[in-house]
Each structure stands twice: as structure tokens, then as C-alpha cells.
Amino acid sequence: MKKMVGILVIGLLVSTQLKAQAQEITWYSFEEVIDKVETTPKMILIDVYTDWCGWCKKMDKETFTDKEVIAYVNENFYAVKLNAEDSKKKFEFRGREYSEEDMARAMRVQSYPNFVIMDAAMENITQLPGYREAKPFVSSLVALLENFKQ
Template identity: 85%
Template sequence: MKRVIWLLMVMFTYQVATAQDNKITWYSFEEVIDLVEKNPKMILIDVYTDWCGWCKKMDKDTFTDKEVVDYVNHNFYAVKLNAEDKNKKFEFRGKEYSEETMARAMRVSSYPNFVIMDAAMENITQLPGYREPKPFVAALNSLLDNFKN
């Protein structure tokens, strides 16, 4: 019986440990401004609100999927941007923005919404709405393929 309990504890500990390693590296908008200058890479901005149920579902189901985590971390700088946060301020291209005013400047009007920027920090496109893991990776992959050609 002790062996069974010990084995279950080891399995549980392993699952918790691997789940913690399987995360998207999220940056603030201002961190990405510095990062992209040093190492150019495309940017994936998750524009969300605190009340958005589909945003929470993306966080829980899609952004914890190993394939999504690996793909996003390898190909993008990922940013979380709260479309209703008036307090978090940063400077971008000589202007001061809050996360709310940046979301408006990017013309985001539904949530969740994923704004894709190139390494020059120009908006390329938006992917609005909830996405399951495989279709999300497929959409990002298609976008990258089209952008490279």
C-alpha cells in the first residue's frame, strides 16, 4: 500500500512540475519594444478583458497546450494586453499609451483578439475569437508562411 501511495505522489509531483514548465512566456508591451530591437521576432498580442469568458477559456485550454506553447515561444514574443486597463502606461513611438488606449489604437473591438505584429512592430492582422489549440497553431503557421513569402 505504501508503494502505491508513493507512486501516486511521484506521478502527481511529475505532472505538476511538467505543467508548470509548459507555459507561454508572456511579456509586457514595453518589454517587447526592447526585445525586438535586440532580436527581431514577430509579436503575438493577446488582447483580453477580465470579464471575457472566452479569454479565460483560451488561457485555460489553448495557452496551456504543449504544441501551442512551443510554437508561440519559438516564433513570437507573446504579450498580454488588457483592453480595459487604464493604469498600465507605456511609451510607443513617442506617444504615451495605456493598455486600453493601445487596444483602441489597434482597432480591437471583440475579445479575445490576437493582434499580430511584424518585427518592425507594424500591425499585420488580427485573429479574433476563441481558438482551439490545433486550429490556433494552424492559423499562426499559415500567417507566418504567407508573411515569409
């Protein structure tokens, strides 16, 4: 009996740890979001980054692992990662072929990290440039959605 209880407790601990580790922002490609907004409209948060950007890496490591950020972004946005220097990955948007680099340029992103917010019609609303800690990041997203809904 003691063995069974011990095995159950260990099983619960392992499954709880696995659930906690699986808690992350659901990142989509730009082309996946094009399909998703047609069936289920939602705002889009595009993380425009580069591989050499230290502040981008800090966002990934600290801000995007925060539970409040994860919950808010997953609930209210389709999140997209867009490498501003990737000229190889191609997709079609509004009848034109883009690379991630082309799209970042078309969105007029000039610094990294930069967060482009699009509405469900895939129109640019605004940009939130620069590194942001978790609480201020969520606050700026909440304010943005409140202003947009008015």
C-alpha cells in the same frame, strides 16, 4: 542501496513534474517587447483580452496550456497580454504615451479575445479575432507566418 534508488526515482519524478508544470507561454509586457525586438527581431502575438471575457478565460485555460501551442508561440513569437480595459498601466511607444486600453483602441480591437499580430518592426499585420481551439490556433499562426515570409 534500495533507499538510494528510491530517493533517486522520487527525485526524478518530482523534477519531471516540475518541468511539465513550468511549461507555459512566456508572456511579456508591451514595453518589454519594444526592447526585445530591437536586439532579437521576432514577430509579436498580442492577446487582447478583458477581465469579464469568458472566451478569453477559456483560451487561457485550454488553448494556451496546450503543449503544441506553447512550443509554437514561444519559438516564433514574443507573446504579450494586453488588457483592453486597463487605463492605469502606461508605457511609451513611438514617442507617445499609451495605456493598455489606448493601445487596444489604436489597434482597432473591437471584440475579445482578439489576437493582434505585429512584425518585428512593430507594424500591425493582421488580427485573429475570437476563441480558437489549440490545433486551429496553431494552424492559423503557421499559415500566417508562411504567408508573411513569402
